[in-house]
Amino acid sequence: MSYPATIEKLIQELTKLPGIGRRSAERIVFHLLNNASKDDISLLSQRLSELKDKVRLCGRCHNLSEQEECPICVNPGRDRSILCVVERPNDVTSIERTGTFNGLYHVLLGAIAPLEGKGPADLKMDSLVNRIQQENIREVIIATDSDTEGETTALYLTKLLKPLEVNITRIGLGLPVGSNLEYADSATLSKALESRRAI
Amino acid sequence: MSYPATIEKLIQELTKLPGIGRRSAERIVFHLLNNASKDDISLLSQRLSELKDKVRLCGRCHNLSEQEECPICVNPGRDRSILCVVERPNDVTSIERTGTFNGLYHVLLGAIAPLEGKGPADLKMDSLVNRIQQENIREVIIATDSDTEGETTALYLTKLLKPLEVNITRIGLGLPVGSNLEYADSATLSKALESRRAI
Numbered sequence: 001m002s003y004p005a006t007i008e009k010l011i012q013e014l015t016k017l018p019g020i021g022r023r024s025a026e027r028i029v030f031h032l033l034n035n036a037s038k039d040d041i042s043l044l045s046q047r048l049s050e051l052k053d054k055v056r057l058c059g060r061c062h063n064l065s066e067q068e069e070c071p072i073c074v075n076p077g078r079d080r081s082i083l084c085v086v087e088r089p090n091d092v093t094s095i096e097r098t099g100t101f102n103g104l105y106h107v108l109l110g111a112i113a114p115l116e117g118k119g120p121a122d123l124k125m126d127s128l129v130n131r132i133q134q135e136n137i138r139e140v141i142i143a144t145d146s147d148t149e150g151e152t153t154a155l156y157l158t159k160l161l162k163p164l165e166v167n168i169t170r171i172g173l174g175l176p177v178g179s180n181l182e183y184a185d186s187a188t189l190s191k192a193l194e195s196r197r198a199i
Numbered sequence: 200m201s202y203p204a205t206i207e208k209l210i211q212e213l214t215k216l217p218g219i220g221r222r223s224a225e226r227i228v229f230h231l232l233n234n235a236s237k238d239d240i241s242l243l244s245q246r247l248s249e250l251k252d253k254v255r256l257c258g259r260c261h262n263l264s265e266q267e268e269c270p271i272c273v274n275p276g277r278d279r280s281i282l283c284v285v286e287r288p289n290d291v292t293s294i295e296r297t298g299t300f301n302g303l304y305h306v307l308l309g310a311i312a313p314l315e316g317k318g319p320a321d322l323k324m325d326s327l328v329n330r331i332q333q334e335n336i337r338e339v340i341i342a343t344d345s346d347t348e349g350e351t352t353a354l355y356l357t358k359l360l361k362p363l364e365v366n367i368t369r370i371g372l373g374l375p376v377g378s379n380l381e382y383a384d385s386a387t388l389s390k391a392l393e394s395r396r397a398i
Binding site for chain 2: 007026027033044046047048050051055064065071089
């Protein structure tokens with residue numbers, strides 16, 4: 001014996017989501033049954049079903065968007081001569097949250113990962129080259145992850161973009177702000193030494 | 200700047216669920232966008248919307264059910280002379296999971312909680328008294344929580360059911376299985392001493 005079929009089926013669907021185990025799914029279902037109104041639930045249900053219909057990728061930078069071009073690409077206040085290249089749309093949000101970057105983005109939609117069978121052709125690199133050739137780009141900041149795949153992609157991009165006569169930079173790698181030298185791993189620490197600057 | 204409106208609205212709805220903060224909601228949305236098919240999402244959405252339509256309370260024991268009476272109440276293999284009184288439908292599942300109880304249940308749908316304005320009249324006590332009078336009940340096990348509200352409810356029930364000439368028992372309170380005396384709080388420890396048994 002377990003829950004009624006309707007509840008059991010909903011629990012099954014919820015546990016497919018990341019970070020939600022059976023206990024969390026049960027809590028969510030009982031919360032919905034006890035505290036949420038029928039309107040709350042149908043709103044959630046509706047928001048879910050419209051997700052894939054309404055959200056697409058920006059035609060210029062491949063960020064998530066509801067229009068042909070995303071709000072950042074159409075914003076006249078942004079510096080259109082700097083491109084920040086990231087792996088995923090969420091990375092755009094992370095950088096936007098800092099409030100320190102005012103250029104445009106280019107989302108690769110992944111990184112070079114031979115083990116997953118993902119090569120340069122699977123990434124939005126052609127359109128990056130096109131943009132650099134056609135738009136008036138002064139600097140390309142490569143802001144891929146600092147893991148193996150991200151570094152490989154950064155290296156590949158550097159070689160690919162070298163002939164295009166554009167400034168290529170890589171985001172700084174080093175000690176995270178607020179952390180102790182004592183607890184830093186040696187890979188991070190040697191990167192931090194390598195990227196030391198005069199003060 | 201944040202996400203496109205569709206994503207932002209879905210995140211808002213998801214963060215209303217228990218145990219889901221903004222970061223978890225973002226992870227879920229990106230999981231749905233990247234890894235889930237449109238069919239997966241509409242299935243989840245459909246399961247959510249049918250929840251309140253299909254699930255109701257059992258007419259006899261007030262457990263969750265999709266029929267007039269719940270599977271436990273209509274099961275001819277259950278001992279119909281023992282009633283286990285619990286606060287919430289989830290408590291039924293917890294006890295069923297142990298596999299050691301074969302009687303019927305009675306769900307009060309809450310506990311006496313004066314601070315929340317919840318008195319005996321708000322609980323399913325009348326129908327409990329009716330069942331004891333009409334069905335052939337031999338024993339009533341009071342399995343409310345061991346917190347203040349649960350204990351108050353247990354005390355109230357004991358007085359209420361005393362005149363009905365039925366055996367009333369309370370589930371055992373004491374040391375949880377697998378725990379150390381050293382780490383037990385003193386309230387639990389004194390309950391454990393109080394409910395000692397001859398071996």
